[in-house]
């Protein structure tokens with residue numbers, strides 16, 4: 001079941017992201033930062049036991065631009081379509097908000113390509129994005145790949 005996150009989910013989101021962040025596959029997110037951004041997250045919840053199997057955040061940067069970030073699915077449930085479901089939900093939410101362009105910074109180009117994202121030069125992303133990048137542990141040696149998808153036929 002895909003649903004929006006609540007503050008009660010934040011510790012589970014943190015644990016899920018931390019597993020991949022420790023292996024360098026995702027950017028680490030502090031617990032405090034996740035509470036602040038809780039409204040950005042949609043989750044995949046196990047209907048049997050209520051555990052959080054997957055999460056995905058949509059961060060709005062500007063009137064036409066948002067980022068998909070902190071997308072993760074627990075290893076036991078990968079390749080079941082959960083990541084795809086979360087991306088679809090996140091893109092739907094961005095579209096409802098009136099966003100026309102969604103980008104992501106990722107190592108999983110293959111996965112995002114299947115969802116209509118195309119590789120772009122990082123430098124084409126607006127300066128506002130870099131204000132957040134400065135806070136990132138990888139700055140200035142970011143090796144993630146920037147990908148962009150236009151919504152609503154734009």
Ligand SMILES: CC(C)(COP(=O)(O)OP(=O)(O)OC[C@H]1O[C@@H](n2cnc3c(N)ncnc32)[C@H](O)[C@@H]1OP(=O)(O)O)[C@@H](O)C(=O)NCCC(=O)NCCS
Nearest residue numbers: 020025071072073078079080081082083084085106108111
């Ligand atoms: C990237 C990630 C979110 C994908 O999640 P997922 O739930 O495995 O994604 P899906 O199941 O929708 O799709 C993954 C693959 O499974 C395939 N698949 C989907 N449903 C399937 C099913 N029922 N049976 C077999 N294969 C299936 C998809 O076609 C896709 O194929 P691909 O590997 O060739 O791309 C997950 O691997 C992850 O958490 N990785 C670590 C963190 C990370 O890298 N996050 C992304 C960076 S922003």
